Amino acid sequence: MSRFNQKDNLLGQANNFLEVLEQVSQIAPLSKPVLIIGERGTGKELIAARLHYLSKRWDQSYLKLNCAALNENLLETELFGYDSGAFTGASKRHEGRFERADNGTLFLDEIANTSGLIQEKLLRVVEYGEFERVGGSRTINTNVRLIAATNEDLPTLADAGEFRADLLDRLAFDVITLPPLRERIEDIMMLAESFAINMARELEFELFSGFTEKAKRAMLEYHWPGNVRELKNVVERSVYRCNNPHLPVHDLVIDPFESPYRPSQRIKTQDRISVSVPSIDKENNEEKRQEIIQQQLPVSKSLVFPLSLKDLSQDYEIDLIQSALESCQYNQKKTADALKLTYHQLRGYLKKYNLLESAVDEG
Template structure:
């Protein structure tokens, strides 16, 4: 039964506190909100909440809200009556009815529309709803667990998420720490995934990690968290000789000197505005490819290249302008630190591993000046 949650492994204090919180929450028939970055195990936490509850013998139903359009999501959650729309030849029950007496887990909750949020609020408050195209009230007893990697309080302040629904959902909030904040758990999880992969490959045993492999695993910042760690470890095990400790760790499977360059994207409709608002580059500036986008590197040492235009002409490509600004700021800090990454991280108020993440994100590790 608990095989669904056996990846909830760790000894870090922050993680053990989460397990204790789950144990206290599980027996209650109250909604729970699970918050965490991608790959931290939100679905595993939700499953544990169900299987440790009094509802463990009843249905545990899951739905990813980001995978469906608004109209399909409403029909999937609440069902529909015959004739409700074209193609609805007969009545269909929704996920809430399937989960009656059990638990419904809604992932990516922040993607729901205002209409769906309103109906969710009614189910939580009164335990009732109406199917799409219907007028008869359907009553259910469902425990709702929702998850997201978004900052819901900020979305609610900005009017992008119903504040009253957030209040109802947040009886208690389980916030899962990212893997970079659980450094002492990295090797424990890596051993677990490696052993499972060795069994899948029908190896006699897993021969462990070399010192270099362990250092590589510990030094990486894991933006994809446990999901990324699992992929990296399983890839390393299957590529490795079954009789030797794992030595080579490939973080990025796309990394290769033979990697083809991506197609050049057509400029966005507002490209001219971006060009007008970007600071002019000196004649000796070098063009570099960063994260698949064309950016311009200023070589002038007289002033920082990360200058923000005083008068922007809208519309602009905010993501592109922000990315240009980040890259220029990192390069300036590297230059002033004589390309010492630890000093650069201090200048930018980042940890060393966070800086390494930015350097990798913008392909600056390939630049000989940053090596």
């Protein structure tokens, strides 16, 4: 159990937080899936680790994966593995997380960012405990306790068709919802002092002299949108900038970007991608590249009116989607990311403009 003690930094005495810990203790011994929901920085990963190390699987593998960090293809191979020859460069078999976590626990963070394909395969694993490697045909059985986390409202996403309702039903055997730090006022100073003492040790101070009343009031009155993670950063930053173990921390550095010299202008994302979304072969497609660039420029004053705004807008959207698809080798997940759409929003556009047949989904 030493690994658990070293990793567990869950501190608090607020009733709503203690209720969460009690819920964790109740569900931990079971092998059922658990869904953890909470704002960023509330400690979802710490709760997942606590679930594992309080379970009967505590001495088995505990693997973690952030689903938002990988595109669909990489996420699929990382979760389910692949067989030799599954694709170019796959010279040998690769075991995925579900295979390596057999008899242990797998924690999937940012579960809301998975595509329909990944959700379908996850459903099969949760329901039947089986899957196939990418490029393989042999069914592999696994005994994995799945813990998933998100900071999004999954029931609303499911109602909108952006997350599989049947997968949500399987994942939500029990749901642990973490309270934000602003609802744990009595825990703020306890956490702050713990973070400050650890930072003082790291700086090799002989002691930590505490916080002034001004600093305490600032911490208790602040909204903490980044929750415990933000509090930790603020406290550690303030201790090191104080740089005197014999003086209490007086000034909290909440916003490290605050400066009279901070740039005030923002370069619009649209300006950056206006000519970069389509990636065209420069040698053979210069004419087409220039055509696409012109299509993305503001509407020319030389247009002859009256004209159909609806038809013009539709043609523009079709051309932009087709260019983005070509640029992304017709991978729909990459195309959605390039156009700053969700996967399901892109699918809606493809259906609307009858582009599904030409848009091969390589996910």
